[in-house]
Amino acid sequence: MSQTTAPPTARAVKTKLRAEGISMIFRRDGKETSVLDSVDLDVYDGEFICLLGPSGCGKSTLLNSIAGFLAPTSGKVTIDGEPVTGPDPRRIFVFQERGVFPWLTVEGNIAFGLFKLPQEERARRIAYYVKLVGLQGFEKAYPQELSGGMKQRLEVARALAVNPDMLFLDEPFGALDSITRLIMRGELLRIWEAEKKTIIFVTHDIEEAVQLADRVVVMSARPAKIQQIVEIDIPHPRDISSPRYLELRDGIFEQIGLAHKV
């Protein structure tokens, strides 16, 4: 088991994001619920990080505070040395496929964040990202005419079109069927390798995390702490029946306390 807080050797060592002592306490009806308990995390430039934990453990809360949608009760997040004070077009949050705007076409969705660009550049980017996510021929289609996987790719394209340096994905493939989900993982890795973004990806699916991430951040049940950070030292494309893959996956299963028998 390789447990490490050191940067993965294969990638650049520049720290992109630093979360220090992030705690989150929600107050509701006079009751306090502690959701995050002093989480420290460094993410390196160009890295693919998966936040893995059981449903409701607080990993989405962590992602939302990193993205600037929620202010943590204590602690701070800095990206490129600047403190995060709110959402920023340099860092785009991708929801499940329901995040696409149903009143806009595929083109309109991709163009959504491009309102500051001149017409030609906008058209160029739309064409480029339509192609990148394989939606050619659907430029004028509305989201309700697309499948779940296509909507998800559209949302990724809309995010990428503004050329962010980070993507935050909150269980993006959770609503897709398992075959589409596998295809989407491959697509995301292809896009990640082409676009060199730093990605933080929230999931509760151990296999998904081990297939995608450079490092898997395993979180405990609420209040969430980082239980372990597992470096996945398998080059892409990953052979998901290789001994190393199974070893890493089973290590995480054990870490979470699950017997890997059904």
Added chain:
Amino acid sequence: MNSLTQPRKWEKFFWPVLAAAVFLAFWHYAVQFSGSKIFPSPADVLNGIDELMKKGVLGSYIADSLHRVAVGYGLAVLLGVPLGLTLGWYPAAAQVVNPVIQMARPISPLAWIPLAILWFGVGDAAAMYLIFLGAFFPIVVASMNGVRNVPSMFRRAGRNFGLHPAALLAKVVFPAALPQIIVGLRIALGIAWLVVVAAEMIAVDSGLGYLVIDARNSGKRYDLVIAAMLMIGTIGLALDLAFRRLEKIKSVRWGFRLEA
């Protein structure tokens, strides 16, 4: 007929036409059988419509009624939609105004007739004011709820792309709320058409509502009463059908479960 089989093409027209024919026949024979001197038969009503058209009042009455609805309803849309959007956008403002709106909403526009006449006198303006009142509140409430029901995900996505509040309202919140607003506008148009008839019975001396009451008062012409009622129903239906076409526009169709 098996409920799973598609009705054949001719059936889609045949059954409704048959039902209407049975209804007309029942009406005709009921009048004949009872020997009523006052209640008109379908043929009498048809003659009544013909008479009204020859006198040239039908067209001008329809135009008058539509004009009043256009002004009253148009004002309600112009003021109600922005107000509703604002109240949905600023929950604090909604809390202040909401009790007044909720109180005023259940008051029938007809209860406003004395005040309308007091303020505007007997005439077009009073009728338009009543139509405005009838349409205004449903539009405000639908717009307000439309904004409130916009999924927070859409707002967050909009903010994430760097939209300022005004742009967020115009490019995210309004289009996201539009299907609900359209439903409110359609309901309000139906109400406006109900109110114009009532308003014309009291405040003016033209229009379809006036025709109903005038036909009765000047010589108990029930053929003309029913002719006017038929026109009111037909035009109301046409307005509603025309409005429903809005729901088919592609950028709002997602909000209506017309197709899977």
